Amino acid sequence: MTSFQMSAKEDMVEKFLDAAARGDLTQVSSLLSLVPSLINQTGYSGWTALMLAARNGHLHVAEKLVSLGCDKSSVNSSSQTALDIAKFWGHRHIAGLLSQSEGSCRRILPGGDLSLQENYFGRETLDRLSGRRTDEVWLETKQKDLATVYLLFSNLSPMVSTPQEDSEGGDIKLCRFRYEAVKDLLQKPSTVLIFLGMEKMKSSSSSSSQTEEPPVWFAISTDEDAAELLRRCRENTCLFPKTPNRDLLKLSEEEAGVVAQARSVLAWHSRYSFCSTCGSSTHLEEAGYKRSCLNPECRSQRGVHNTCYPRVDPVVIMLVIHPDGNQCLLGRKKVFPAGMFSCLAGFVEPGEAIEEAVRREVEEESGVKVGPVQYVSCQPWPMPSNLMIGCLAVAVTTDIKVDEKEIEEARWFPRQQVIDSLFRGASPAFFVPPRQTIAHQLIKHWVGMNSNL
Ligand SMILES: NC(=O)c1ccc[n+]([C@@H]2O[C@H](COP(=O)([O-])OP(=O)(O)OC[C@H]3O[C@@H](n4cnc5c(N)ncnc54)[C@H](O)[C@@H]3O)[C@@H](O)[C@H]2O)c1
Ligand SMILES: [Mg+2]
Ligand SMILES: [Mg+2]
Ligand SMILES: [Mg+2]
Ligand SMILES: [Zn+2]
Structure with missing residues (x-):
């Protein structure tokens, strides 16, 4: 982009944000029909048009932006979403609009005006498909599927790529592997393999593309040397974070949800190697969601025992x-x-x-x-x-x-x-x-x- 084009774009963003802040619905609509990508643009301190409309109580502008699919979850430099801003400034009508994602179902519950809040680590990107955990034929086919995604864990940390030194922002991303790149690890007896689930269908995708199933994800925990594992990655910006309770907070909301699931289950396997009822060895079942005692005389073999399932x-x-x-x-x-x-x-x-x-x-x-x-x-x-x-x-x-x-x-x-x-x-x-x-x-x-x- 030339410097002239850049300043023309900046002017356009400024005009758009100003219109949203003033509640000028006509101008907001006409600018968006000209340049749809304006919708999530940010100005001073990371404020979006939706945040400015929420700050100043402009319900019609907020409704327009929401109806066109603006990002309701983005945060400004003070970590506030548009919903936080609407609540803070007392614009209940906009707060109501922004917390309405579950529509009319919410009103059935008493106290339904309490907005449902999603917390970091809480987003479910994958459908866990718990019914498939015992379907060994299906799981085996999925393991070899070319679209299947594998995450590699070492010492309970997932392999991530860190941002290039010259790029902005501090986000880290999960390294995603295909079957060919990890199939040797799957053969090792010490490897722990967990089925995480299938990517959820995007509601916007057309019905013709829905004939193919979305990819499934697995997590692999291995005792192979971390430096060796890192060599499997083509990028040289990859690592296993050393301080998870700080470093894992740099993932996107989507990836953080997957890591929460995988890390908790893997941590349980790493700490519960032996049967807590009789001390015998155990083995992994149900795609990583169960550990059963190998001693046929063990009490945990009779009936359902909570010691066989992951802890929360x-x-x-x-x-x-x-x-x-x-x-x-x-x-x-x-x-x-x-x-x-x-x-x-x-x-x-x-x-x-x-x-x-x-x-x-x-x-x-x-x-x-x-x-x-x-x-x-x-x-x-x-x-x-x-x-x-x-x-x-x-x-x-x-x-x-x-x-x-x-x-x-x-x-x-x-x-x-x-x-x-x-x-x-x-x-x-x-x-x-x-x-x-x-x-x-x-x-x-x-x-x-x-x-x-
Ligand atoms: N996400 C957040 O915002 C947030 C904020 C604060 C704390 N936490 C987490 O909450 C956890 C509990 O907080 P706390 O430390 O104040 O708890 P706490 O006040 O109960 O004190 C911790 C002590 O409780 C005992 N304990 C009892 N049951 C335990 C169990 N199942 N596992 C481990 N220890 C147990 C241990 O002696 C431990 O030292 C911490 O692990 C911390 O990571 C998260
Ligand atoms: Mg405490
Ligand atoms: Mg306490
Ligand atoms: Mg306590
Ligand atoms: Zn036992």
Whole structure:
């Protein structure tokens, strides 16, 4: 593109974003019919036309953009989606429009105006097809299919390609392999192979192309040397991330969902090699979703035993609201980076309800007593296999006495300080975990819930 063409394009984007911000539906529509690709363009601080319409309460512009298929999930440089912005500025009609993806079904549920929130690691890109896990003939055919995608894991980290040094952005991508490139690994007895599922059909694809089944995905975990494995990749920007709980947050939402599934199942295989009932060796079944004991006398062979299936550990994570409604309780562990505060969290114990786990963990960790508890959303957290159950809770006492074994400090933070910290206002007093964590999303949910409404 010449510099003249570039500046003409920039002018066009600016004109389009300005029209959306002013609520000029006629101009927004005519510019889009001329240049459809304007729809997801961003301007200052990553704001899209939809965000600007949401900021200023222009419902008709927002409706037009949504009807033309704009990206509702993109975030600006403060990690806000258009829905966050609409909620923050109190434009309920636009918030309603943007959270309506499930249409009329939502209204059947009481409290259906609560928008369903999708968290990082929670996107289901693949259809798990659990019914196929016992169909060995089908699985074997799919393993050899030329379109099948294999992900390679070493030490519970997936092989990823990192961005070239000269490219912008810090995203990493999964390395995808074909059958020919991994068939030697499939022969090795130590290899663990997990069937992940089939790519979901795109609703927009034409009916003629739907005769062919979409590709299926498998994950392979191998004990082959990591450096050897990396040689299988043509690009030299590939690696196995060393600090998963930081590095895996750089994947796209789609790939993060697949990794959450694969990593949790692989972590279970790596930790449960022997039967927990009798100590005998076990073998893998059901395309990686079951481990059965090899001892025919073992009690786990009779009936259904939960020890044979992958684990999920429920954890409650809660934003505790002060009885005055205008402060929230956040704490920090010693291992957190300096200045970071987050929601309190803790494992649910056997025989315990979610609400009781919230009350117990908050009291143990901060000394604060909690009354009402409300579920907000959840997040699979594959480190190794937690299910984070996100709640809001209202405190009935306010004195803080931390459990020093776990928590270094806990404090009540006023709403304005939390807003400054979330949206990177001038010199924030503290910072919260990144947007990929449910802790961040719960804090944002509370701020958005009652700001200007
Ligand atoms: N995604 C997020 O936003 C987010 C935020 C905070 C915490 N987390 C995750 O939540 C998890 C739990 O939080 P916590 O550490 O505050 O819990 P916690 O307060 O219950 O304390 C952890 C302790 O609980 C015990 N424990 C009980 N059941 C356990 C189990 N099944 N697995 C491991 N330990 C168990 C161990 O002694 C452990 O040291 C952490 O693993 C952390 O990774 C995620
Ligand atoms: Mg805890
Ligand atoms: Mg605890
Ligand atoms: Mg605990
Ligand atoms: Zn056994």
